[in-house]
């Protein structure tokens with residue numbers, strides 16, 4: 001009934017694991033699920049491919065592959081080198097349509113990123129999604145470098161008028177760094193689509209039973225889960241930016257250099273090594289602080305609101321995506337809260353930055369799936385596959 005294409009910012013970002021989570025959440029809702037991996041590369045004939053991995057983790061799905069090429073390469077390259085036929089968008093669309101006729105949800109997992117070539121014409125998964133009129137889930141890493149790849153993928157989708165349902169973080173570490181924490185707010189901006197989930201780093205290592213029990217904790221209600229984007233953002237929000245205190249001036253013990261009255265030399269002087277050559281030397285501020293952006297430097301004790309002009313979600317709020325899970329009080333796009341509390345002082349289900357979020361097991365804990373999902377919005381049971389066709 002609904003065909004959803006799962007792409008990523010690249011290879012090895014967690015598309016298969018995310019596909020398995022979406023499949024598991026759908027199965028738990030009583031939906032029938034098919035997984036189609038049009039071109040499986042880098043896997044020998046006797047080995048399980050990505051579709052089989054989804055079935056292992058998620059449960060009883062129909063797992064389909066159209067072509068398999070042993071070398072770990074882009075599909076068209078692997079096909080040509082192996083002497084086998086490439087698969088193109090028409091063949092993929094036809095197979096997906098057949099599966100969609102008898103399943104509620106069909107998840108089509110690409111190979112690598114969106115613009116990887118499938119055939120000699122240069123057809124890509126993006127072209128295939130456009131041909132099928134299917135929506136796309138984008139799996140992205142959390143860390144530094146993800147924003148550019150996410151924005152590029154979003155642009156490529158928009159250029160083909162393909163709708164991105166949202167972003168899933170393919171692997172969320174128990175000890176995320178500053179970039180990862182900031183990217184919770186920045187990824188939806190880069191993608192121009194909401195954040196719809198985050199899979200814990202060790203998700204694929206869970207037993208199938210633990211994976212199935214926890215999958216809904218990692219996915220937003222739009223994907224059949226109970227993951228709360230706002231609570232997740234509040235829990236992991238980084239501390240507001242605070243400039244390092246200025247170092248107290250230290251007395252210079254060396255004697256002052258003697259100044260000799262040199263005769264005037266009219267030849268141009270070379271700038272000292274390390275000086276910017278283009279006349280764009282940042283202005284030096286009193287006190288030695290370098291101000292690059294022309295704004296007034298903070299005074300001691302004055303704090304700067306983090307990303308005060310952070311752009312809002314499309315439409316000024318996140319309601320455009322059929323969920324208000326990311327909406328902030330007053331319709332503001334998500335700022336970076338400075339503590340782990342919900343507006344109004346209510347503690348989030350994420351007790352502290354040191355505690356794993358629900359469904360995100362701590363190191364060494366098996367599963368960790370029984371944490372309460374306090375504050376989770378109630379979700380009406382969807383019609384088969386309808387969440388993907390809004």
Ligand SMILES: Nc1ncnc2c1ncn2[C@@H]1O[C@H](COP(=O)(O)OP(=O)(O)OP(=O)(O)O)[C@@H](O)[C@H]1O
Nearest residue numbers: 011012013014015016017112171200201202203204
């Ligand atoms: N959340 C996770 N927990 C545990 N392992 C993970 C997780 N995400 C990814 N991995 C591991 O990282 C590797 C890449 O993940 P995955 O196979 O999902 O990537 P992919 O985006 O599907 O790549 P491909 O382009 O080959 O299809 C796999 O070995 C997988 O087991």
Ligand SMILES: C[C@H](N)[C@H](N)CCCCCC(=O)O
Nearest residue numbers: 011041042072073074111112
């Ligand atoms: C072998 C690998 N795991 C994927 N199946 C194929 C990834 C192709 C990536 C091509 C590229 O973007 O350079």
Ligand SMILES: [Mg+2]
Nearest residue numbers: 015016050109
């Ligand atoms: Mg994969």
